[in-house]
Amino acid sequence: MTRPTLRVALIGNPNCGKSTLFNALTGRRQKVANFPGVTVERVEGSYVHEGTTVSVLDLPGTYSLSPDAPDEVITYDVVHDRADGVAPVDVFVVVLDAENLERNLYLATEVLELGRPTVVVLNRVDRLPLAGMKVDVVELIHALGAIVVPTVATTQEGVERVRHCIARALDVPQSQLRNQGAVAEEYRAERRYEWIAAVMARTVTREAGTRTRPSDRVDAVLLHRVWGPLIFVAVMAIAFQALFLVATPLATVLQSALGSLSDVLRGLLPAGDFQSLLIDGVLGGVGSVVVFVPQIALLFLFIGALEDSGYLSRAAFVMDRFMRPLGLQGKSFIPLLSGYACAVPAIMATRTIPQTKERLATIMVVPLMSCSARLPVYALLISAFVPAVTIGHVITLQGLALLAMYLFGTVAALAAAAVFRRTLLRSDTRALIIEMPAYAKPTMRVLLTTVWQRVSVFLQRAGTVIFAISVILWAMGRYPQAGTPSAPVSEEAQLTQSALGQVGHAVEPLVRPLGLDWKIGVAMVASFAAREVFVSTMATMYGVPQHETVHTELAARLRDARAPGTGRPTYTRAAAFGLLAFYVFALMCTSTIAVTVRETGGGWQGARWASLQFSYMLVLAWGSAFVVYRIALALGAG
């Protein structure tokens, strides 16, 4: 018979191996959500021990129990049983990094003074010999008056003992540690550390001459003013190259598998609405979700490896000086750079930023970085309207135009971040105080668990929305039907008559001042599913068959298109430049919107941030397109 649930909360410093212990305790039985009203992640899991279901809450890493940052407020509220939507905790598990015992004991004493059932886990004891340290666990148990379990969470060593001690924690006497800090605040830490120093003297023996770590020599290079940022940029360049090399073929394999499945279904099912729903709607929707999975998995494998190796903290420190003038921090750099590949995993990567406002500002500007889905649109418009002139035998005007698109996006993202941090998301910039964890070899099992957690969160939370929107857009393109089963009409005529086509017509007054017509309006609305859909929709509108040379043929058609009646070009060069500017800044991507909603707190709170993101980018895009169009016209590009 299963007894009532025992509620356990894991508390520990950042980088102490807390999440590894959490994974070791709960396996894959985990649930990721947000704490109500904040963007702090709430990770819960469970396991069954001797017939009792034990529910484990992995609290955000904290150095003390002071309500300082939002993450720390959550921990503070949970330990004082006043966190919204969190049931009172029965047993606290304080995780200590054995190598940094002295500093980790600070938080441990604060938790033990609460007088609640507590199990102290001395993690990473395998690293003690390397650090030239020995810890007398029995003496530590006497000093703290609490159960202390030595573990190596990465290899599961001691994890079963932790489960056993959690089950017994309610039956053993609670720690008698009291009032270590009942003095004025500036003396509180001193008193606490004095007590800790006495405990350290009794429990820890150090070999002489082990104060200097071998990693200090590595840090001298990696934290160097000049070499540090250069090495980091090189690491990122190599990683992203590898990411492209591996993720792109994987996504292609997944999509071609779905394509083959579509072909099979096309052969099996009679042509009609049901076939189109299954193939274009459902499989198309699944395709637009799974295409992100390889990128998300690889990006988080890479970030996880950087974090677990201890390098991420170094990178955050060296990049901080470049990001600080913008109101962002060193850790914002990786999401911004990931934005060049795809905004969806990039927004998810902002989870490494602990401060809420910095994280929100990063999320708001990431979609301005030109992602890979914009490339087909840039390529089509540039090849159609920018002359292929070589400048100085080195670079073509088309290449320069493409570079300009990426530069505009990047400059806009950095400027928008500076504006957000000085207005809506203003907060005092926190001083840079970063702990540099010891270098360690990442464990593949731990990394894969993190990757699995991220991918499943994406599939459950954003994937469902992306899928639903893809199906809705399919239906809007198919209904109302222009022809009848006996007298079918062309794809172009169907698209014109469909709800999507009507929306295109409806938005024409908005795109007309930009020198564009309703056909571009239709393509713009359709490209909400994904920006690259702009090319395929335009191809359908101009009756260009979808094969390898679609870009070249469509570019020629757009160049040669003439307005009925006047015989003047439908799309002037000025209008094309304006359209390019529009696509640099506009958030034409439902997947990004869905991920923003989820990552900024979900529900109404998330929807508010996502609408703000969409609106400011739309205003920026339309305004830039208008200005570029007008300037180009004035310069004679009409």
Next chain:
Amino acid sequence: MNLLRLWKSWRATKAARVTQERVMLDAALCAPSCTLAACFAGDRATVRQLQCTKADAMRLRSLGVYEGAKVGIVDRRNGVLLDVCGSRLALDATMAGAIVVDPTPA
């Protein structure tokens, strides 16, 4: 005579300058306090005062940089890298300038 007077005057000025430099150096070395930003790599120092916001001070204290803590300066080419309770803590130059310490030169 004039040359001798000039030479004596030059000697006196130089001696005065050397004395002044020595006084300044002694003052710097024996200074009871300076900030972490003024310390050198390899120094050890005792934290005297945290001249920063309350939140930052609390954060520093929980990380082991409290009034009375003994810290080691591992590197100070890009901000300051500290040895605190055996772990490494990186601070930017502004933060290092806000921590008053009693240095013990290496």
